[in-house]
Amino acid sequence: MYIESVPNRDSPPAILLRESYREGGKVKKRTLLNLSDWPSERIAGFKALLKGGTVIPREQEAISIIRSLPHGHVAAALGVARKIGLDRLIGPDGNRCRDLVLALAVSRILDPGSKLAAARALSPETAASSLGAELGLGPVDEEELYAALKLEYVEPELREDMGEIEAAETSTLPRLVRKENLRGTFHCHTTWSDGIESVEAMAQAALDLGLEYLGIADHSKSERQANGLDEKRVRQQAEEVNKLNARFAKEDFRVFFGTECDILGDGSLDFDDETLALFDYVVASVHQGFNMDSEKMTKRICKALAHPKLTMLGHPTGRLLLEREGYAVNMPEVIAAAAKYGKIIEINAHPYRLDMDWRLWKHARELGVKCAINPDAHNIDDLQYLGIGVGIARKGWLEKNDVINCLPLKKVEKLLGGSRFRATKTNYPTP
Numbered sequence: 298m299y300i301e302s303v304p305n306r307d308s309p310p311a312i313l314l315r316e317s318y319r320e321g322g323k324v325k326k327r328t329l330l331n332l333s334d335w336p337s338e339r340i341a342g343f344k345a346l347l348k349g350g351t352v353i354p355r356e357q358e359a360i361s362i363i364r365s366l367p368h369g370h371v372a373a374a375l376g377v378a379r380k381i382g383l384d385r386l387i388g389p390d391g392n393r394c395r396d397l398v399l400a401l402a403v404s405r406i407l408d409p410g411s412k413l414a415a416a417r418a419l420s421p422e423t424a425a426s427s428l429g430a431e432l433g434l435g436p437v438d439e440e441e442l443y444a445a446l447k448l449e450y451v452e453p454e455l456r457e458d459m460g461e462i463e464a465a466e467t468s469t470l471p472r473l474v475r476k477e478n479l480r481g482t483f484h485c486h487t488t489w490s491d492g493i494e495s496v497e498a499m500a501q502a503a504l505d506l507g508l509e510y511l512g513i514a515d516h517s518k519s520e521r522q523a524n525g526l527d528e529k530r531v532r533q534q535a536e537e538v539n540k541l542n543a544r545f546a547k548e549d550f551r552v553f554f555g556t557e558c559d560i561l562g563d564g565s566l567d568f569d570d571e572t573l574a575l576f577d578y579v580v581a582s583v584h585q586g587f588n589m590d591s592e593k594m595t596k597r598i599c600k601a602l603a604h605p606k607l608t609m610l611g612h613p614t615g616r617l618l619l620e621r622e623g624y625a626v627n628m629p630e631v632i633a634a635a636a637k638y639g640k641i642i643e644i645n646a647h648p649y650r651l652d653m654d655w656r657l658w659k660h661a662r663e664l665g666v667k668c669a670i671n672p673d674a675h676n677i678d679d680l681q682y683l684g685i686g687v688g689i690a691r692k693g694w695l696e697k698n699d700v701i702n703c704l705p706l707k708k709v710e711k712l713l714g715g716s717r718f719r720a721t722k723t724n725y726p727t728p
């Protein structure tokens with residue numbers, strides 16, 4: 298690693314921290330950091346530190362460089378740190394970036410080598426006050442610490458090294474959805490299939506929680522073991538929901554009449570179009586035929602997503618945490634198909650599912666895919682899973698505007714009301 302002054306036609310030379318490396322038997326060079334705006338004495342100190350290019354042990358090297366960086370250059374620091382192995386300094390437990398900024402701060406005040414183990418064991422609070430002392434702030438809390446680092450405050454859920462530091466530097470962090478933003482939910486079961494409460498009891502419980510609407514989505518006919526509804530019972534349930542809505546209308550509350558419709562082996566849905574037209578919305582899920590190869594399963598789900606009556610995809614991988622892996626499926630393709638057809642993907646908030654996984658949401662959101670946070674409730678208490686779902690949505694960078702449950706009743710009615718459901722940028726209302 299060395300510092301090089303590179304001539305620049307119209308301005309002073311660029312001062313670059315560079316390194317050479319070997320690739321395919323050739324020696325190549327790359328720039329690690331632009332030091333041009335550093336004060337000259339800092340660059341001089343840095344040159345001395347690099348000892349004219351002699352090799353410094355990696356950890357010491359990492360620490361030295363991080364220590365040398367001005368506060369507020371955190372993204373650049375991270376870029377260097379990743380390249381030269383700071384990763385190994387952060388976090389003892391594989392959760393290496395949980396408190397990335399704090400670890401970074403600690404690494405800045407470390408004596409090279411000697412206190413490394415101690416630093417790894419530091420609690421975030423201790424790390425924060427250590428840095429506070431370093432910055433001459435005295436004891437600080439997290440928010441003050443972020444401010445001192447010239448970073449927007451990073452909510453704890455986002456501290457996963459998925460670009461949040463860079464976003465904090467450029468003030469482009471999302472305004473994360475909050476539990477109190479939820480106005481209703483979808484995908485709940487009743488005694489019509491395998492739930493243990495009536496539609497009315499579930500709806501009343503949702504109303505008591507302060508929600509404006511509840512979506513009932515009992516199983517479809519192929520789910521015999523779950524008492525799935527055939528076409529005749531679908532019509533009967535529709536009548537019951539209509540009657541209840543006449544009553545609930547006085548309280549500005551509505552039961553949406555949905556179904557959790559099986560995606561059959563060939564990607565078609567478990568009901569014909571005429572039956573599907575009876576529902577306010579359709580959650581479509583895979584419940585059987587898990588043992589396909591990934592290509593077939595992906596085609597199957599994408600075909601379902603293309604169906605004009607499908608509103609949202611239920612628990613996209615079918616995983617049961619600590620019990621069974623999800624089926625083989627190419628999730629990036631599924632997400633792309635959801636974006637293409639304007640379909641919602643569920644966060645199934647049941648603690649055994651938490652599906653779609655939070656790691657996939659940042660990308661899905663960038664493609665404009667909307668989310669529904671669904672408890673998959675089979676009884677009244679299960680409605681509490683909504684809070685867990687919000688936690689997952691927050692880890693997935695989702696804002697209020699990304700989550701359909703944040704829409705008030707009238708706007709959801711309008712959105713679901715179209716005969717071909719599509720949540721596109723142009724038709725999606727602001728919550």
Ligand SMILES: [Zn+2]
Pocket residue numbers: 557582584611612
């Ligand atoms: Zn299901």
Ligand SMILES: [Zn+2]
Pocket residue numbers: 484486557673
């Ligand atoms: Zn379900």
